[in-house]
Amino acid sequence: MIIRVDSLTFRYPTGTTALDGVSFQVAAGERVAIVGANGAGKSTLARHLVGIERPASGTIEIDGRRTDGLGIAELARTVGFVFQNPDDQLHAASVVKEVGFGPRNLRFPPARRAELVESALRLTGLTQWRDTHPHHLSLGVRKRVALASVLAMDTPVVVLDEPTTGQDHASVVLLGNLVDGLAADGRTVLTVTHDMDFCVEHFDRVIVLAGGRIAWDGPVAHWPAYVADAADGSLELPQMTRLGHRLGWERPVTTVTGFLDRLSPGPGPAPVPSTSP
Structure with a gap:
């Protein structure tokens, strides 16, 4: 276990509660996307992992050490943080x-x-x-x-805050390959993102924040079903899932690869050669 967040609560000086009893664990090598509407607490949570923000209550452990006793410089040896x-x-x-x-x-x-x-x-x-x-x-x-x-x-942990914002397609592809490569090397990657397609293409697990609390936490394959059932409409389905719905497909697809596989014909008899002159 490399990251453990337990009952994390954070309030801004204005009195606004940004995080309210957030608890989760992340294993070494996991790729976890943190999603939610604006103001849900996503970036605030990410900044806690590198010590930029400090909890009002609750604890964070990274690699077996509580962060409340570590400075930002010390945490930087374990957690790399890329600002939005x-x-x-x-x-x-x-x-x-x-x-x-x-x-x-x-x-x-x-x-x-x-x-x-x-x-x-x-x-x-x-x-x-x-x-x-x-x-x-x-x-x-x-x-x-x-x-x-x-x-x-x-660092063994890399945290990305809205990494695809302002990036063209080629840069997003490069970024996705980097995330995949970090995971292949056993490094843990967390991202805060509104980019649902980037999320489903390159992450294993999704944590949904709403009002400073965890509304859902599960594998990315099950996440579109949660979004489809959510009543507030704050999250958008991936493009391929929406296109599949328009085509009348009952079983959802999430990625471009999955969409193309669904379009590909299954194995069948070889075509009969034409006998016409």
């Missing part, structure tokens, strides 16, 4: 310096630091911009710089 807005994260004068900042602060040996930086640049498609100032790049590319800076820290 990259401009809240980026500060260095070049992409390569930005990506190298984390591993340098963690005091990795120079050889390992160089290897991690080059790997992160390559995986995020940023090698061509290594010497460019991050703020001279587009929003989508800046988000990739923020992601690369976290990947270079080689």
Whole structure:
């Protein structure tokens, strides 16, 4: 078990309760999407995992250690956090310096630091911009710089806050491949997202937050049924599921692959050659 959240409650100084008794566990290597309407508490929950916010009550354990006794710098060795807005994260004068900042602060040996930086640049498609100032790049590319800076820290847990916002299709595909690759390496990935298609394509489990509480927690394959039955309409079904409904399919599909498989004809007799001249 790598993450354990128990009865987590958080209130803002205004008195607004953002999280109200949230409890869940995440095993090593899981891919978990946290979804819900605006104001449900998703980003607040994510910020607790890296110590940016601290609970009013309840506890968080990461890798067997309670976070209330750990500073942000110490938690950064275990949890890498990619902000929704990259401009809240980026500060260095070049992409390569930005990506190298984390591993340098963690005091990795120079050889390992160089290897991690080059790997992160390559995986995020940023090698061509290594010497460019991050703020001279587009929003989508800046988000990739923020992601690369976290990947270079080689943390066992990676938390992504709305990673697909402002990204074009190619960048979303790249991001999905990265999530799949992190999971294949045994790393734990959590994302806060409104992108339902990204969620069903690349995550194993969904936690639905509503009003600061967990409304549903289960495998991604069962999640569309929950959305279809939800009365408030705050969540949207994946595109392929909606298209399947329009086509009259009773059994839902969620992914593009599943949709194409449903369209493919099953095995049958070989076609009879034509005898016409």
